Amino acid sequence: MLRKFSGLPWTAIAPVLIFIFLAVFGSWIVPYDPGAQDYSALLQGPSSVHWLGTDYLGRDLFSRLVTGARVSLVAMAIVLSTALLIGVVIGSFAGYVGGVVEQVMISIIDIILALPSLVIALALIGIMGTGYWSMIAALTFAWWANYARMSRAVVATELQQPYIEAARVMGASHLWIYVRHILPHVLSLVVVYASADAGALVLSIATLSFLGLGVQPPMPEWGQMLVDGMSYIEEYPLLVILPGLALTLVVVSFNLLGEAFALNKVPRPIARRLWRRRRAERAAEEVARDKSEGRA
Amino acid sequence: MQRLLLRRLGLALLLIVAASALIFAIIAAAPGNVAALIAERAAGAGADGAMIARIEQELGLNDPLPIRYLTWLSHAAVGDYGVSLRTGKPIAEEFAARIPVTATLLGFGGVIAFLLSLAMGLAGAASNGGVVDRVLHAVALIGASTPNFFVAALLVIAFAVTLGWLPSFGASGPASWILPAVTIALFPASVLSRVVRVNLQEAMARPFATTGFAKGLTRGSVLLREALPNIAVPFLTTFGAQFTLMTIGAIVVETVFALRGVGSFFIDAIRFRDFIGMQATLLLFVVFFVTANFLVDLICLLVDPRLRRGRN
């Protein structure tokens, strides 16, 4: 029935939809308050009372897992949308304006991208202190640069296309040209990347929480639940396995979604192209430039 | 080719300087008074304004930002990273002890990722759409999606707790490196195996592969001797990127397995607001990344005959 949902295979989109559903409606379907402690029911296995068992404080694991889904999703959505917005705006601006401004922005972006995103986020958290909003801000700052680079590249290429010149001659304003003609190209590239990036972001949030530097207790988050469970790894591994499995499943589905998007809308997976081509292209450019210099 | 390399080297150095400036600026903007923290550590409650002022003077904390940056950078260039706000000991000492640990971890992990990804990619290409190929694709997908701390936990449950074969923490001998190295290598190996697999497929569709068959080679030989050399550049490029990403894995793994490496030092610095320590570690990271990228570019130039300039 929902076989092909707007051209995407349902195997990719269903898990993500389930995740989103759980995240949005979670608080209505969980049987227990995720923070409710019950000292009479510590570290219990799955039963009809507690579907997935309880943790070391007697809290219902199922409820905590589902609520954790919401926490992850909301955090991821905030960071991703903000980073996208900032990145696309700055990148498009740089690409459109061109000249020195563009070069300076490219340099700044490249410097930021010289370090892995999580390292930057960690450093920022180190400065700002721990906490939910600190984490959000840090991740957003670490994440926007990649989208800025992509947007700038697309804008710069598209501006060279003849139809842009034609539109300008016909009197279209810059904003109109951008929104109507260029933005769709930017978005199609960015959306593909973002769909797989969402998974990476969820992982990063979980990693930060695992290190104690992300979502703080008592707010449940899968990475944080996992690190809590490490102390009980010998007697009751379920505390570790359940959030870990949940994380893996969610990231797998986002990756599948990203792959499906890539196959459908764009000729080749962007991530691979970005990784692979960037250096090879730069090298080839260098050689070509040197060749022409050498021959001159 | 020399000119190419020199230019690349120059750019790399420039990048290091620029990134370090950014790092310094961000950390200098941190709230909190470093001098006050140092004074507190030294004199406890007896720290007064005069003491703090003196420390500020000594450390040059009142100088304008660019001067402080240059002072810091020039010291760092000769190996003086300052004193950790957390331990009170010179950071250079810490690094001397910790860098080998992280280096070993990354080294083992890198080797495992390199070999494993090649094996998986080749096996998949040899199977070419068969069961092995599809299973390995699924394995790679899961491997690229599983958080490394979960992998660490699972491995510990399986090998340390249940089977008791391997130690679950510390750096007490070669066996204790196995679990951390495998944990850190899983994600890069998964990503790389897909790069290998896809690129091999593309290479096998190119005309020189047919020539390979015409030479009388079996499919396996064509894969190994004709196709594999052609994926060197994309493989090495991605490997370089993944290798630098492994630092994040190192941070997590060192924490989980209680290894005293640079990664755990970084986390401690963050937790205890040791800005000097953070600064120094970030600089180390930047130098590492830029150097690693430079080396990868260099190796690519050496490996691909077309990227080298002609021997005239």
Added chain:
Amino acid sequence: MSETVYAINDLVIDLYAPTVSIRAVDGVSFHAKAGETVAIVGESGSGKTVTTLAPLGLLPEGVRVDLRGSARVDGQELIDMNARALSRVRGTAFGVVFQDPMSALNPMLKVGPQLAEQARRHRGLSAKDARAAAISLLARTGIPDPEDRYNRYPHEMSGGMLQRVMIALALAPQPKVLIADEPTTALDATVQAQILELLRDIQRREQITIILITHDIGAVAAAADRVVVLYAGRVCEEGSVKQVLTEPIHPYTQGLLASVPDFRAGARRAASEIPGLPPDQSRLAPGCRFAERCPKAEESCRVRRPDLETLSEGRKVACPVSLRERKGHV
């Protein structure tokens, strides 16, 4: 009288792609003797490449192939041979020269060692002897300064030079049959002539059998002894080069020859073209494949597939109408 080295009999080849299946070769037969060059001529889609490369398993990966009939080299049947045996036969009995040497040679491998490798593997030479053999091969294919060229990469050489390298590579295992698939198409006109000359030369010296696949009549005239004309997967005409080029019988062959511009005749005889397009080989009608475009076509042509009739030793034509005309004249 030399013996038949390479014999194709009633070869039928079906190709299966995800959306369509094609009968690329529909009952083709021809023989090639030792020391002779047989040209397979036809336009794109005529099946000339598939006919020669499919029995060797040299079609690109990803296309499913169904082979029926017989393809023998030195009496050994290639069809239904297992992969391992086939790869051995490929290496020892055959050498293949492909169309675009720049893409057909591995850009990551030096040129010389590949030649030496072939010599070592298929002729059992020692490393030193193999290297010497490789260098002498490079010299024999007309490459200047072979010692230096031995260590070069493909991108360091010109197209013509690379094609010589390909030929050397094909000859390295001392094969019985050299298959040249459009060896001159990707080259400049002056170089084309040189390569064809080289092939002729090699054949004379080594007494090797050459199968020359081409759509270029000029190449046929310059380098071949016999010619087989293919259209839409079937043989139209076969004979010695002299016979077929001076007296083409099949209407397709006639059209083919007429479409070659004759500069010696000045502008007086303009090149004519054969009207229409080659048939869609996924949906084929009964009868002669050429009937739609044939000026001499009769009703029976569209209904019954014309047989390949033998006029004399080695001279065959598949056009009853033309043959009837001819008999009438004689």
